[in-house]
Amino acid sequence: MLKKYAILFGLIISLILLLTATRYYPGGSQYDKNSVGFDWKNNYVCNLFSEKAVNGAGNSSRPWAIPGMLFLCISFALFFIDFSKKIPLKGASAIIRYTGAGAMFFAFLIVTSYHDIMVIISSTLALVSMFYIMVFTFKSKLTLFKLLSLICILVFYCTNYIYYSGSYLAILPVMQKILFAIMLLWVFSLTYFTTREDFEHIKK
Numbered sequence: 001m002l003k004k005y006a007i008l009f010g011l012i013i014s015l016i017l018l019l020t021a022t023r024y025y026p027g028g029s030q031y032d033k034n035s036v037g038f039d040w041k042n043n044y045v046c047n048l049f050s051e052k053a054v055n056g057a058g059n060s061s062r063p064w065a066i067p068g069m070l071f072l073c074i075s076f077a078l079f080f081i082d083f084s085k086k087i088p089l090k091g092a093s094a095i096i097r098y099t100g101a102g103a104m105f106f107a108f109l110i111v112t113s114y115h116d117i118m119v120i121i122s123s124t125l126a127l128v129s130m131f132y133i134m135v136f137t138f139k140s141k142l143t144l145f146k147l148l149s150l151i152c153i154l155v156f157y158c159t160n161y162i163y164y165s166g167s168y169l170a171i172l173p174v175m176q177k178i179l180f181a182i183m184l185l186w187v188f189s190l191t192y193f194t195t196r197e198d199f200e201h202i203k204k
Contacts (some may be wrong), residue, residue, distance in 0.1 A: 007082065007191050010075030011184060017068030021048045022060040022118050028054025030173070033042050045180070048076055049111040066111050077104035078189045086196040088203070092132055100129035119120045123160055130156065133190070142194060152186045 002147025015079040024040040029035050029042035038047075038061070047054060048065035087093040103125035109118040150159055159175045162168050 007075050007078050008188065010071050010078065011188065014068050014071035014075060015184075017064050017071065021064035023061075024064060025061040025068075025125060026053040026055060026057035026059060028056070030054075031092070032167070040177065040197040045176060046110060046115060046139070047065075049115075065072065069108055069111055073104040076183075076187060077101040079191055080104070083190055083194075086194060086199050087136055088196075088200050092136070096129050096132050099125045099132075103129060106191060119163070123156075127153070127156060135150060136199055137190075140194075140198050142198055144156055145190060148182075148186055148189060154180050155182055184201075 018138050022040075025038040025043070027036040027038075027049055028036070029047070030044075031039070031042035035042070035055070042191055043054075045065075048059070048061045049069065050059050051062065053061075054061045077100065079200045080103075084093040084097035084100070087096060103122045106118050106122035106125065110122065112118070130149075130153050134146075137145045137149045140146075155175070156179060159172070159179045162172045162175060
């Protein structure tokens with residue numbers, strides 16, 4: 001049972017820790033450096049990981065946020081590994097497994113001072129794995145998962161575009177949280193509502 005629900009338990013623990021971290025965030029955001037507390041509209045999740053809050057105060061959210069990120073990345077890595085076992089083609093299965101798990105390794109390092117380069121590496125690897133997963137959902141009969149996978153990857157691309165281009169930065173914190181919610185739904189759905197049989201007919 002523990003193995004079967006490891007991903008679910010990991011996601012729940014991660015959410016609890018990250019939500020707790022938002023309650024301890026001192027304040028300051030890209031919109032107002034003197035704001036108090038965590039502003040869901042203007043603060044980034046990565047603000048929770050910094051040693052200092054945007055307002056310059058010691059960041060008391062950090063002890064909660066870093067373990068939360070660790071549980072999140074482990075849960076997502078387990079998802080990519082688990083889902084890869086449902087894919088009958090060894091090459092594609094390996095790409096999903098290793099690029100997905102690798103993405104989560106670098107994603108956790110976002111909590112360090114190497115944030116920017118880790119975002120680039122982790123998002124690139126994640127998009128490769130997600131693209132392969134989307135291709136296989138499109139080859140299956142899982143209509144709802146086709147739509148969910150497409151929405152997930154499009155929101156990911158849009159969020160990355162804003163981040164890298166510097167355009168529309170005012171909405172990036174909100175986009176980040178929308179992406180987070182969609183990816184949680186995507187991971188949960190593909191983990192617990194798909195089986196190897198859904199993809200075994202795919203031979204090429």
